[in-house]
Amino acid sequence: MVKKSKRSQMKIQQTAFMLIAVTLLFVLAGVFFLGFKLSGLKKQALSLEENNALLLVSKLANSPEFSCENAFGTKRTNCVDEDKVMALKNNEGYAGFWGKSNIEIRKIGSSEKECTIANYPDCDVIKIADGKQGGAYVGNFVALCRKANVNGYIEDKCEVAKLLVSYGVQNG
């Protein structure tokens, strides 16, 4: 009787140890999975911010504040009115209108000369919104059009530029 009871106890112990081992294995796997998921959260947040910036950059060129509308003949898509943007740059009413993103327009193949009222249009970079987000940028090609004075005549002049919107790291 005693021998049988001891044997049963051994069996129960064996099963208990087995259950503990299997539970430990699953707990370890769960911890590993959770750790992996949590480490990806920061990456996911950055990816969401990038998507937001992408949405903004794709809509911005055709928004009323930027688009050429009918100022250069027929209605154009992906056309930014440079004169309008320069006026917008100095309008304090639009401070923070596009959130924390930096928004700038860079003429392709040009220098880093920033546009101000004093040097416009002999400049290459228009910084429209100076938000807190720096770091990475997403961009979209646009036609940057303005009315130019050529030998006393007003002519339409369009250049290829890149509209850039920042996302990610906040600068203070």
Place this chain on the structure above:
Amino acid sequence: MGRKNKAQEEMVGFGLIIALVAIILLVFLWFSFSNSKKETVQSYEAESFVQAALQYSSECQDSRGNFMDVEDLISACYKKIKCSDEKDTCQVLNSSLATILKDSWKVEKNSPIKGYEMNISVNGEGVFYAKEGNSTAESKGAIQALPTGKSAEIVFNAYY
């Protein structure tokens, strides 16, 4: 002997559970890494580039003194119309587009862009063609038809 067999069976069972958990983990890891690949060039970039390039004002003026954009130049080049200063519109189209392409898509040794290709045709006749770098397996492209009355088509591909 029976006891030894039972112990062996339990060991095999435990091994199977470990193998199962390992396979699940591997599948999970594979999915996590395969989804995280980011594309260097997005389709909207290629499309917006073609649209913006078409609106670029060249140095060629038409008979009324207006600067012709690339879209007008394509049509003028096909019809063999010259600029007001007798410059060849096809030459202006070539030089303008080559500069825009070179400045917009930098193909360098360590650059993410490996190459690009642009082909413009009107009624099946080639008006402009440019190719730089290598044609890799991964690319993003844009096709744009022009409302010129003729069947004009622009095909652009950026390789990365």
